[in-house]
Amino acid sequence: MKKYYFDHVATNPLHPAVLEAMMPYFGEKFGNPLSVYEYGSQAKDAIEDAREKVAGLVNAKPAEIIFTASGAEANNFALRGIALAKQNEGKHVLVSRMEHHSILNSARFLEKSGFAVTYLPVNKQGVVDPETVRKSITKETVLISVTHASSEVGTIEPIREIVKVAKEHNIIVHTDAVATTGNIPVDVQELGVDLLTMAAHQFYGPKGAGALYVKQGLRIVPLIYGGIQESGRRAGTENVPAIVGMGKAAEMATAELGQRMEYLRPLRDRLIEAMTGVPNVVLTGDRQNRLPGHASFCVEFIEGEAMLLLLAAKGIFSASGSACSSKALKASPVLLAMGIPSGLAQGSIVFSFGMGNAPEDVDNLLNEFPAVIKRLRDISPYAQGWGDREGGDSCTAKK
Amino acid sequence: MMKFVQDVKPDVTTDIVYMMCPMHLLKLEEMIKELDQGQILEIMTDYDGALEDIPAWCEKTGNEFLGMDETPDFFKFYIRKLAR
Numbered sequence: 477m478k479k480y481y482f483d484h485v486a487t488n489p490l491h492p493a494v495l496e497a498m499m500p501y502f503g504e505k506f507g508n509p510l511s512v513y514e515y516g517s518q519a520k521d522a523i524e525d526a527r528e529k530v531a532g533l534v535n536a537k538p539a540e541i542i543f544t545a546s547g548a549e550a551n552n553f554a555l556r557g558i559a560l561a562k563q564n565e566g567k568h569v570l571v572s573r574m575e576h577h578s579i580l581n582s583a584r585f586l587e588k589s590g591f592a593v594t595y596l597p598v599n600k601q602g603v604v605d606p607e608t609v610r611k612s613i614t615k616e617t618v619l620i621s622v623t624h625a626s627s628e629v630g631t632i633e634p635i636r637e638i639v640k641v642a643k644e645h646n647i648i649v650h651t652d653a654v655a656t657t658g659n660i661p662v663d664v665q666e667l668g669v670d671l672l673t674m675a676a677h678q679f680y681g682p683k684g685a686g687a688l689y690v691k692q693g694l695r696i697v698p699l700i701y702g703g704i705q706e707s708g709r710r711a712g713t714e715n716v717p718a719i720v721g722m723g724k725a726a727e728m729a730t731a732e733l734g735q736r737m738e739y740l741r742p743l744r745d746r747l748i749e750a751m752t753g754v755p756n757v758v759l760t761g762d763r764q765n766r767l768p769g770h771a772s773f774c775v776e777f778i779e780g781e782a783m784l785l786l787l788a789a790k791g792i793f794s795a796s797g798s799a800c801s802s803k804a805l806k807a808s809p810v811l812l813a814m815g816i817p818s819g820l821a822q823g824s825i826v827f828s829f830g831m832g833n834a835p836e837d838v839d840n841l842l843n844e845f846p847a848v849i850k851r852l853r854d855i856s857p858y859a860q861g862w863g864d865r866e867g868g869d870s871c872t873a874k875k
Numbered sequence: 876m877m878k879f880v881q882d883v884k885p886d887v888t889t890d891i892v893y894m895m896c897p898m899h900l901l902k903l904e905e906m907i908k909e910l911d912q913g914q915i916l917e918i919m920t921d922y923d924g925a926l927e928d929i930p931a932w933c934e935k936t937g938n939e940f941l942g943m944d945e946t947p948d949f950f951k952f953y954i955r956k957l958a959r
Contacts, residue, residue, distance in 0.1 A: 698894075702895065704896075
């Protein structure tokens with residue numbers, strides 16, 4: 477059976493050229509970058525070359541890039557590291573309700589450690605209003621963290637406008653750009669952010685490689701203590717092959733970004749146009765201002781996991797924003813924050829396209845998906861109440 | 876006995892606050908190389924090991940340790956380059 481992978485927000489396949497670049501560092505070039513002899517300098521040079529390429533992808537200086545083991549680590553590092561470094565100036569942090577768990581749970585850790593955290597609300601498209609940011613700032617606020625784009629609903633946030641508000645009050649801004657880096661233009665100068673998180677496996681690089689951009693001159697308390705790797709800011713012997721892979725993937729993304737976006741947008745648009753024509757299926761997130769390969773929906777009267785399973789049986793792999801735990805059905809906090817009723821949020825499904833998908837793959841999806849919806853609705857007790865349901869009109873795409 | 880100084884005018888400043896040990900010694904070595912003889916380097920660090928290490932390094936390398944200053948968050952060390 478042919479397989480259709482539509483879950484690129486979960487992870488991307490490794491590009492063959494990236495794997496090729498990494499291979500020597502699994503083999504003969506195995507040295508520790510801190511060693512003073514040839515093997516060490518070989519590995520050190522490879523890391524510095526990767527640092528330049530990653531810096532190039534986001535228009536930063538190489539010295540502003542700190543490699544981490546993941547986007548989640550970079551998010552933890554940013555939130556805790558800045559909050560702790562700035563705690564004598566104030567103990568208030570703003571994060572949006574669109575954030576990944578690595579931000580939300582770091583924020584909860586800060587709350588337990590004596591910081592105050594404000595969780596910024598969003599509108600029905602999942603957009604953080606810069607004016608809400610302005611109203612939430614107090615004289616204690618030291619850090620604002622808003623994601624560049626949500627991988628769950630694809631909405632791109634107005635980071636530049638949020639930075640403008642923050643800078644009037646001299647507040648540091650971090651953005652989680654895991655979903656955007658390598659997928660849309662990400663320029664730290666243009667955005668004006670002080671810190672930015674990225675992850676290699678979101679742009680055809682390897683897992684186990686992430687990075688935090690830290691603007692020159694900014695002090696940050698380390699998350700991992702030990703040696704002098706990463707200028708004494710992130711200890712641990714470097715994952716040299718993964719970092720080399722991240723560098724190669726960054727170089728390719730820099731060169732191919734425009735072409736990739738042009739390729740993915742029509743796939744996304746075709747799916748959105750077709751699916752929003754199916755009764756009681758609504759788009760989540762912003763229609764225009766969204767990730768190029770990202771289409772997310774809420775399907776009424778159906779549970780997301782059920783759709784995933786039936787689609788997977790047909791070789792179609794996608795994701796649901798809502799996590800189903802053994803006994804309690806738990807709706808996605810992101811969808812709830814957007815005002816989507818919890819019943820509807822259960823029917824969340826996300827398709828995210830990548831360069832391995834062909835236009836014909838979308839044809840196949842469009843052949844199968846409506847049938848899956850019909851089959852599940854036929855057996856759904858909730859579907860009996862067509863028309864007299866409550867709150868079903870509050871999803872975004874119905875106009 | 877630590878010598879405290881105020882209002883030293885450094886020629887070059889390096890901020891390594893929150894960077895791990897032994898960055899204070901690596902950075903010191905790297906920055907001193909860049910300076911002309913007689914110029915003053917200021918190092919900002921929160922690492923308390925530097926209280927011993929930096930004066931000791933100066934003595935060993937023949938540079939002049941001018942003294943230090945303290946802020947609530949970090950120390951400032953002042954070194955005059957003497958050795959070539």
